[in-house]
Every structure is written in structure tokens, then in C-alpha cells.
Amino acid sequence: MLSKITGxxxxxxxxxxxxxxxxINAGLPGMDIVGLVGQxxxxxxxxxxxxxxxxxxxxxxxxxxxxxxxxxxxxxxPHFDLPIAVGILAASGQVASGYADFIxxxxxxxxxxxxxxxxxxxxxxxxxxxxxxxxxxxxENMNExxxxxxxxxxxxxNLTDVCGFLNGDxxxxxxxxxxxxxxxxxxxxxxxxxxxxxxxxxxxxxxxAVSGGHNILMIGPPGAGKTMLAKCIPGIMxxxxxxxxxxxxxxxxxxxxxxxxxGIVTVxxxxxxxxxxxxxxxxxxxxxxxxxxxxxxxxxxxFLDEMPEYSRYTLETLRQPLEDKTVTVSRAMRTVEYPxxxxxxxxxxxxxxxxxGSKTQRCxxxxxxxxxxxxxxxxxxxxxxxxxxxxxxxxxxEMYDGKKAEASSIIKNRVEETREIQRKRFENETVYTxxxxxxxxxxxxxxxxxxxxxxxxxxxxKLNFTARAVTRILKVARTVADMEKSADIKSDHIAEAIQxxxxxxxxxxx
Amino acid sequence: MTNERDxxxxxxxxxxxxxxxxxxVEALEVTEASPSELLGQIEKFKARLLDIFxxxxxxxxxxxxxxxxxxxxxxxxxNEGANFVTFLDDGYPENLREIPDFPIILYYKGxxxxxxxxxxxxxxxxxxSAYGRRVTKEFAEExxxxxxxxxxxxxxxxxxxxxxxxxxxxxxxxxxCATGIDAVYPAENRGLAAEIIESGGLIITEYKPKTPPMSxxxxxxxxxxxxxxRSVLVTEAGENSGSLITVNYAVDQGxxxxxxxxxxxxxxxxxxxxxxxxxxxxxxxxxxxxLEDNNLCGRKxxxxxxxxxxxxxxxxxxxxxxxxHFDELLSLTGLEIGKLNAILMSxxxxxQIEETGNNYYYIAK
Numbered sequence: 066m067l068s069k070i071t072g073x074x075x076x077x078x079x080x081x082x083x084x085x086x087x088x089i090n091a092g093l094p095g096m097d098i099v100g101l102v103g104q105x106x107x108x109x110x111x112x113x114x115x116x117x118x119x120x121x122x123x124x125x126x127x128x129x130x131x132x133x134x135x136x137x138x139x140x141x142x143p144h145f146d147l148p149i150a151v152g153i154l155a156a157s158g159q160v161a162s163g164y165a166d167f168i169x170x171x172x173x174x175x176x177x178x179x180x181x182x183x184x185x186x187x188x189x190x191x192x193x194x195x196x197x198x199x200x201x202x203x204x205e206n207m208n209e210x211x212x213x214x215x216x217x218x219x220x221x222x223n224l225t226d227v228c229g230f231l232n233g234d235x236x237x238x239x240x241x242x243x244x245x246x247x248x249x250x251x252x253x254x255x256x257x258x259x260x261x262x263x264x265x266x267x268x269x270x271x272x273x274a275v276s277g278g279h280n281i282l283m284i285g286p287p288g289a290g291k292t293m294l295a296k297c298i299p300g301i302m303x304x305x306x307x308x309x310x311x312x313x314x315x316x317x318x319x320x321x322x323x324x325x326x327x328g329i330v331t332v333x334x335x336x337x338x339x340x341x342x343x344x345x346x347x348x349x350x351x352x353x354x355x356x357x358x359x360x361x362x363x364x365x366x367x368f369l370d371e372m373p374e375y376s377r378y379t380l381e382t383l384r385q386p387l388e389d390k391t392v393t394v395s396r397a398m399r400t401v402e403y404p405x406x407x408x409x410x411x412x413x414x415x416x417x418x419x420x421x422g423s424k425t426q427r428c429x430x431x432x433x434x435x436x437x438x439x440x441x442x443x444x445x446x447x448x449x450x451x452x453x454x455x456x457x458x459x460x461x462x463e464m465y466d467g468k469k470a471e472a473s474s475i476i477k478n479r480v481e482e483t484r485e486i487q488r489k490r491f492e493n494e495t496v497y498t499x500x501x502x503x504x505x506x507x508x509x510x511x512x513x514x515x516x517x518x519x520x521x522x523x524x525x526x527k528l529n530f531t532a533r534a535v536t537r538i539l540k541v542a543r544t545v546a547d548m549e550k551s552a553d554i555k556s557d558h559i560a561e562a563i564q565x566x567x568x569x570x571x572x573x574x575x
Numbered sequence: 576m577t578n579e580r581d582x583x584x585x586x587x588x589x590x591x592x593x594x595x596x597x598x599x600v601e602a603l604e605v606t607e608a609s610p611s612e613l614l615g616q617i618e619k620f621k622a623r624l625l626d627i628f629x630x631x632x633x634x635x636x637x638x639x640x641x642x643x644x645x646x647x648x649x650x651x652x653x654n655e656g657a658n659f660v661t662f663l664d665d666g667y668p669e670n671l672r673e674i675p676d677f678p679i680i681l682y683y684k685g686x687x688x689x690x691x692x693x694x695x696x697x698x699x700x701x702x703x704s705a706y707g708r709r710v711t712k713e714f715a716e717e718x719x720x721x722x723x724x725x726x727x728x729x730x731x732x733x734x735x736x737x738x739x740x741x742x743x744x745x746x747x748x749x750x751x752c753a754t755g756i757d758a759v760y761p762a763e764n765r766g767l768a769a770e771i772i773e774s775g776g777l778i779i780t781e782y783k784p785k786t787p788p789m790s791x792x793x794x795x796x797x798x799x800x801x802x803x804x805r806s807v808l809v810t811e812a813g814e815n816s817g818s819l820i821t822v823n824y825a826v827d828q829g830x831x832x833x834x835x836x837x838x839x840x841x842x843x844x845x846x847x848x849x850x851x852x853x854x855x856x857x858x859x860x861x862x863x864x865x866l867e868d869n870n871l872c873g874r875k876x877x878x879x880x881x882x883x884x885x886x887x888x889x890x891x892x893x894x895x896x897x898x899x900h901f902d903e904l905l906s907l908t909g910l911e912i913g914k915l916n917a918i919l920m921s922x923x924x925x926x927q928i929e930e931t932g933n934n935y936y937y938i939a940k
Binding site: 263265266268269285286415421427428431432433436455457520523524527545548549556557558560561563564567 | 701702704705731732735761763841842843900901902905912913914916917918919920921924932933934
């Protein structure tokens, strides 16, 4: 007999319809799965066989052929276990015909339990767009599926339940829809700026960076609190919209790092890969074209601690995604595009030993070593970082003065106001924040009065700025002006923006 | 007066392998006869060379007559835009003729006229502390603005900072290299060397083109640094700093030596402090000490006619009492962070204050 079941596969973040045909015929007993399947689907037959037997069904001792179409896309995910098992049961007449209405996703355990799978959210969204409505998914993935409206989703625990449900013996209730706002209201960030003492200058720079969507580089000795500051950054970014949250959840779901309890990502991601991270780990790729850290931190913060310690090549690969806000991972078998709209937060020591410029510690680095250290960051990469700020150790009195610093929620409110100004400004443009302004927008929105122009010119000459640095200054000055709700860029705004180009000024080798 | 042939002969002699400066100097017996007496005695000089070198002179004269070798050396100089001056020439700095082991030839690039100006040598460690950097910058700037041409060795650290300080104030500076005129050591100073030439400065060396930097060149080169000017300033020097060799040369040559003291625990200042014990008169703690010694008065604080407002005045007054951290200034002025940032930046731009890094500010001298 022949059975036909609709399944779903995943190519990057896009799901595709996959038809599973199961044919049971007389012949030498055995089972074959065809259709360009990978190792994990090939192994599926052992799991399916045991799961069927251990759930009390008969595994047909006949020649079984399973074909997963389309045969030109590589399928390498265990979530085809469930439809394969149901297909065999259907072809051998152990399950009634109800199966044809559902899309089934799930990995099987040898005892018949349906296990959690990765990528439920993107598959459900793609299936919804293709017009499918009814699904059977693993119980563990329930929370993730609850946020998609307009679907009839049944969460199952084991193969017996699935068959009982399809045969009409067991009644199952579809998952209840869960609104994003209720989840958002429950979300909270671990790190809060109220716990960071002092560091007023750094906090100001961070607020500017977040307000205008700029990337930021913190320079300071070890132990100055750079990492702590960075961890607080997601907490002052505007709350994610539902669309943003879905994008992030899709990526996290595919990568398998989604929390089972939350189901949807409501807090902006903060990713901090170690500096030994490979290019593939950072950008994405590998045999299965997995998303990299840059995509996992989409809509959030990618924190590169000790930036010059990363391999130069790895850092250089960040340039294109930082510009395009998306990353295309091409491999022999497939080309996948992942979004990568991140705020890059980097930190570094002023020199290899970290004590350059310190008042108390002796720097043991030769100028050449410092030069080499700073040179690890290429000009084009630094050009994508608008603000550099020095972070220094906190004085003893500040740590114990008992006063609470400004809370993240207050800063966040200000940030949201500034973002609103930018949203209105760029209503008819393709950009959203000051940092992504192009040349045409720069000349349109960053006009300077005579005194600011003069200041910038002096800075250009005196501090040896490049033309690129001047562009950065203009963008940051625009954000500073927005924060003060000033329509024009004044000389004070320019002066403050110049302050944040310290790598261009102080660390210039003599 | 020398003729062109004599000049070229000298050039090629110094260019010949194994023909060290020292041998030629010995040949000239400068310890007995002053170079000026030797002027016009070039034929005698050549005869002496024959005595001293005997056999090798055959190769020597062969080399002298070897057109390929001559042209190679001359075109190397031409390509570099460099020139040379021998001790027989008028343009040769008088100061150099007075030292015993003066260089026979100086290769130079840039404005050789600077050598007759008021030169001032600044030397120090290659690895200065924040203190040393600040001292060097401040002294070099003030001295350059007082009309001195800063002389240093184009090395890392203090040398580079001294050259840079002069350039930043649009004053010419002289670099004495320990390599051939067409090489720059360290390589990261290539840009600095180019800027020195562009801004009307001068680079000189006694080594023929294509000479690599050898460790023994550096101490030897130091005698030129000290000999060129009337005074040598050490801004920061560790125990084994090469700048102390310069000080020894300067003492032997009867130059004024100035040394800036450092902390007694600072490794970077050990050498300078040790020498200060020996030459107590060399101690300087401010630029005026040097300027008064030379009957000059210091540069007036340039205000560029900019009137400081109340808050700017407050900041400047506070900083005059000593270095202050950004957060301290914040609580002193009660300003918003952004506003203070802006004010500090504009004060920096008009040259009133400077930042050390690490968010500390101090008054610019």
C-alpha cells in the first residue's frame, strides 16, 4: 500500500513543503529512505522501527520504501522521524486516513516518545504562508508555537498519542494562542545600569550609541568594567517589536538555543563569543549552514571582548554584514541568508599589557608592540565603529558611596524618545537610524552652522582626522542633537562627537 | 676650498667596504691636526692613506676608478633626493669639526641650512612612561617655539615624540639616523621621516646609502646628536638607555647637559636620576630653566584672542591646581556629561588643556 504525508523541511530560515511517500510491498524485508537524505535521516529507520514496536504497533516485515520529495534538497534533520513513522503505520493500515490533513514534525525516541526539534517557529511561519493550518508538533516545542496566530497546532508526547488522535480514539486540544505582549511584560534583563557605579562618561557614550544605532568600542585597562557595561546595553535598547522578536526567535530556533520555557525571545540577545571563535562560528556556515554569532545577536548586541585578540581574518569578515545588516552563507549545497542587524560593542586594552597611560601601573609594551596591537583592527573595520570611549577603573569612594546610579529603564525611555525622532525623520527613507545614514542623508540632515563648521575644520587639521572620521563625527553629532531634541547640530554637539574619536587622536603613533 | 674631484674621492672612500670612518679619521690624524689645517692638503691626505693602507689602496684606487661603483652610489643618492657634504666643504657644520671623531661625510636630505641654526638635542628612552611622554612633548614644544631646532635620533619613544612635537608646532626638526639615508629605522617612523622632510626639516647620516641599522651604529651616531647642538636634554632615561651615551659625549664635547628627574622607583628614570647625582647642575624641572640659561623668555600662553567664559575659566583654574579626572570635573562644575564633554573638547582644541588618556585632563603648557 502507498501512503502520502506532508512534512516540512527547513532551508536556512525558510521552510519548504516536503512530501513523504511510503510504499510497502512484498519483497525482501527491509527499509530504505530516499530523497537526498543526510545521515540523521538515514539513521531514522532504526529509531522509527524501535519506536513503532515499543509503542505497541506492528512494524511490517516487508519491503518498505520511503521517499522524501523534493529530492534535490538535502534533508538532514531528525524531525522527519514522526512523519516517516506515521507514514509506515498508515501504509500498513494501522492509522486511519486523518493523517493527510496534518503537517507533522518531531523526532522519535526508541520508546516512542516525541522529542523536541529545532526550527519549529520558522517552519510554522513558512507553512502558514503556504496555506497550511493544522500541525502536530512535539510537546516540548509547544511554547514556541503558541505565539503564531491562526494555526491549529496539536502538541504530542508520544507516538501512541499521535495515532490515537489520528484514529479519533483520543481527544487533543489545540495549543492556546499566546500574545507577545504578555510575554514581553514578563521579560527582564539581568544587568542593570543602576548597578554600575561611576563610569559616567562611558555610560553617556553608550547611551549615544544605542540612541543612534551606532557601534561602539570601549578602551580601558583590564578590570575597568567594560564587560559589565556591555552586558547592560541590551537593557536600554528599545523593546523588540513582535516582528523583531519573531526574527530573533526564528534564528534561535534554527540554532537550537531557544529556551523551551519562553518559547519566544523577548529580550534583545547579548552574544559574547570568545576570541578564539572561528570565522564560521562568527559569520555562520558549516555543513548545515548554521547561523553564526552575528546572526544569533540579530536585533541585539554582539560583544567582542578584547577585540584585537580575535584573528584578523575573522574580524575582517564582519565588515560586509555590518554594512548590509544581513549575511549570506554560501556552501556547495546551499546558499542561506540570515539577518544580522546588530549593535557591535567591542572592547580592548590600550596596549597588550593594558597599562598604557595608566597613572599607577607601568606599561611594559614597546611602542612597536602597541602599534602592532592597535593595527590588528583594520581601518575599514574601525570605520564602522562610530564611538570610541575610554573606560577607566572606578575610584574607591565611588564604589562604596551607596548611591544608586541611574536605572536602565530611565535611560531606555530617553533612548526610545530619540529613536522616535529618527523614525519620523527617516519616514520616507530606507534607513532607520542616524548611524546608517548615507551621503545623501548626511548632506540633508547634518547641515552645520558657521561655528560648528569652523570647529570641525579645526579638528580636521589639528587632530589629523580622515574624511571618514568626519562622517562618523557628523552622524554621532546628529544623534547628540536628537538627544537634546535640537533640530540643528550645534558646535557643542560636534565637540562632544569629536571626543569619541580617541583612537584617531590619542593612539596615533608619534 | 675643495674641488669636485676631491669631494667625490672622499665620498667613494667612505663608501668602500672595510674603509671605516675611524680608519679615515686616523689617516687624517685629526687628533693632532685640526681638520681646518687639513683643508687644502688633500694630496697629502691621499699619500697618507697609501702609507696606512698599503696593499688595499690598490683595490681602493681601483674602486675609485670603477665607474659602475661610482655611478651606483651617486644614483642612489640622486634617487633619494639626497646630497652629501664632506668635512672639506664650507657647508659642513662647524660644530662637528670640533669633535675628534667627526664624520668625513654627511649624507643629508632636506634643508642643510638648518645645521647652522640654533640646534637643541633632545634624547631619551625608547620606551617612555606616560610621564616621559608628557615631559618630552612639553619641553620639545616649548623649545621649538622658542626658536630652537630640535635634534634627535628618529628612534622610537622620546626621539619620535620630540620630532613630532616640533612638527605639530610647524617648526623644522633635524633627525640624525644610524642607517643609510635611504633607509628609515624603525620602519614605523617612515611616515615621520617623510613629514620631517616635507615640513622643511633635515635628515642626516654618516652612513652610505643602503646601510642597514647595526647595533653599533647607534651609540656612535649619538656623538653627532650631541655635537650638532650646544645643549642636550634628557627627558627620561632608564638604566641602560642609549641616551646616556649621548650625555657622556656631550660632557666630553663640553655641551650644556640638561636632565629631567624622574620618580625614584620608576625603572624608566633610573638612568637619568643616576646621572643627575653626577651632574647636579644638569637638573631642570621646567622649560624656563633651560630658556633662562639661554637668555630666552618662554612662550606666552597662546589664547588666540579667545575669551573663556565663566565655566571654562573654572575648569582651567581647577586644572591649574593639578590633573583632574573627568568625573571630578563633573562634580566640580555640576554640568551635564554631554556639555562637559563638549567644553573639554573645545578647550583641547584651542590648546588650553590636554588629555592623558584614561579620562584625566591637565593644563597645556
